[in-house]
Amino acid sequence: MVARVSTVAFQGIEGVPVDVQVMIGPGKINVHIVGLPDKAVAESRERVQAALHASGLAMPSKKVTINLAPADLPKEGSHFDLPIALGLMAALGAIPADALTDYVVLGELNLDGTLAAVAGALPAAIGANALGKGLICPADSGAEAAWAGAEMDIIAPRSLIALANHFRGTQVISRPLPAIRTAAGNLPDLIDIKGQESAKRALEVAAAGGHNLLMVGPPGSGKSMLAARLPSILPPLGAAELLEVSMIHSIAGQLSGGKLSDRRPYRAPHHSATMAALIGGGLRAKPGEASLAHHGVLFLDEFPEFSPQVLDALRQPLESGECVIARANHRISYPASMQLVAAMNPCRCGMAGEPGHACARGPRCAADYQSRISGPLMDRIDIRIDVPAVSAMDLIRPVPAEASAVIAKRVAAARERQRERFERAGMGATVTNARCATALIETMAEPDPGGLQLLRDAAEKLKFSARGYHRVLKVARTLADLDAKDRVSRIHLAEAISYRMAGERLVTA
Ligand SMILES: Nc1ncnc2c1ncn2[C@@H]1O[C@H](COP(=O)(O)OP(=O)(O)OP(=O)(O)O)[C@@H](O)[C@H]1O
Ligand SMILES: [Mg+2]
Helix, strand or coil, rough: CCCEEEEEEEEEEEEEEEEEEEEEEECCCCCECCCCCCCCHHHHHHHHHHHHHHCCCCCCCCCEEEEEEEECEECCCCCCCHHHHHHHHHHHHHCCHHHHHHHHCCEECCCCEEEEEECCHHHHHHHHHHHCCCEECCCCHHHHHHHHCCCCCCCCCEEHHHHHHHCCCCCCCCCCCHHHHCCCCCCCCCCCCCCHHHHHEEEEEHHHHCCEEEEEEECCCCHHHHHCCHHHHCCCCCHHHHHHHHHHHCEEEEEEHCCCCCCCEEEECCCCCCHHHHHHECCCEECCCHHHCCCEEEECCCCCCHHHHHHHHHHHHCCCHHHECCCCCCCCEECCEEEEEEEECCCCCCCCCCCCCCCCHHHHHHHHCCCCHHHHHHCCCCCECCCCCCHHHHHCCCCCCCCHHHHHHHHHHHHHHHHHHHCCCCCCCCCCCCHHHHHHHHCCCCEHHHHHHHHHHHHHHHHCCHHHHHHHHHHHHHHHHHHCCCCCCHHHHHHHHHHHHHHHHHHCC
């Protein structure tokens, strides 16, 4: 007799249905797992045998064959333990054979028969719900899986024995409840930053429209400090965004305690990051930092210190909003619609352009350092600002600064205006000006006659690329949104162009 249990194999954030087939038949006593298992799946044989033994079940003295169908799809991860164990239990008659037909099963087994949390419970639950099935997963993954649907049947036992008792009707396992992580502690606040008014304004604009931002300045001027305070002015994730972000974090095994958080992701990888760490890939093609920052912020401090190849690999995700990892035998894509925030010194010694300072190597110092960032990557950055050293006056007797909560309100209002506008245009999925389709931004950010004249002159003199032209329009649209204006005017365009020019100066420096 063949017992069957449904489970999933993950490709990106999609779960591909996998059928675990268990057959106990005559032959030499042995347990075989076939169907392209990786090392973790092959080892599951040992865990399953030990867990069954601990649960009071003896392995049959017969030949056991376990097939993971489709046979040509590679199976990776430890979540196949539970479906294999349940298939064996069904084949042995320890649980009713038809009890499992309406469930997708995933989970890892400990040797004592208890279940351990696995990555990917949320996407598996969403996939199962779409098929009209329930889910069986470890208790520690239950809170995360419960987000897939209020009506969905989810069984999240602590151990194999508890599950077997549940099926026999001697113990009832109640449905897990969806859990949300409450914000732990306060985020760093912009009120701590003295002076730097124009940098704070740029940060607000970047937050309001989701624009990419580059800060250039001497050491100790507060660039890293400013970036760390960006999350405090970003609006919380919407319901749809929350699920999307959590699916990626679930696949990466980074949802602590199975709890979701509505705080926008903020990822700040060190500059020694490899291509696989940033874009995704490696042995199991896991999501990289760019995807983990989906709908949030990817902060690259000491921008030119990253390897140039790694930085250039960001060009495609920055444009398309997804990271595509192509391998010889499969192709996976993870969403990566993030906002890039970068900080750098203008040159190796860090002081180029500061009044009264002369670089030892002259203009070459700045040119060499900045040439580590390619032109096309720079072209994707909408807002580029100088962050000069804070003046002694600002440090000793600062003017009172605005708190993050006040700025966050303005940002939220500007985002609300964007959302309404995109909804009217039938583009519900787009939420920020930075992510707006180019064809649409030309009509949405159509400038008034004065603005048009300014834009025409600037585009001619500064030789904007087509992308640069559209990005100026997007930033101007955000500035008008912050101003609560329906029409983009000259003053908005002037500010948007000034943000772009700071970068042109940088390139020609
Ligand atoms: N505008 C500011 N207001 C208050 N404190 C500041 C400000 N700028 C810098 N500081 C102080 O200087 C320290 C260093 O700032 P920060 O790390 O942000 O500098 P940075 O611009 O990132 O420098 P680097 O280029 O070397 O990375 C902060 O921890 C803070 O104590
Ligand atoms: Mg810094």
